Amino acid sequence: MSVPHLAPILLLVVSNVFMTFAWYGHLKFDTKPLWAMVILSWGIAFFEYWFAVPANRIGYQVYTAAELKTIQEVITLLVFAVFSVTWLGEKLTVNHFIGFALIAGGAWFIFRGPL
Template sequence: MNLPVPVITIGLLIASNLFMTVAWYGHLKFKTAPIVAVILISWGIAFFEYLMQVPANRIGYGHFSAAQLKTIQEVISLSVFALFSWLYLGEKLGWQHAVGFSLICLGAWFVFHDWS
């Protein structure tokens, strides 16, 4: 079965962002853990992020421009982070987060809109 390039690219970027969010922010619940251990564990988790992120960009480039790939990655990253901070860290998301995210999505629309 051949999946369309956007499906593969976006799927890999979602998976990579799940790993990266855990690598960057998962340790915040473990404040007593030694910083060296946290860094090494985070590097180990980030390795898996790169295993998905690099192929996502390789596969997606050509179908998407580099700016579009980066925009997709940022929107996914913020979406994953918002869910992670709410579900894992127990942080509340307020109206200001919704407004800010909406403005970022508006920016993404501008990147993907064909202005020619």
């Protein structure tokens, strides 16, 4: 796999870690003022963009926009699954895995090419 193929995937993983913490990390701190959590989340999201924008710029050399979005969504689900278990202490259920499998099926159609 070449750099233009692999770099966007790695950059999107890092990007999604930042964005997941920006969007959901504050849920552990429900006693903190909302305004403070919004500002903190904006600060975290700033760094997310430093990975997402280059990922898409580099990735667009070898992937279509739809493929890049699909890669991003699959990575988002994987990062969020790990995050929700490790950071929020939630449990993944069979329903989650079925839903993830259906989304993976949709991703397969995006990458398989025209019917």
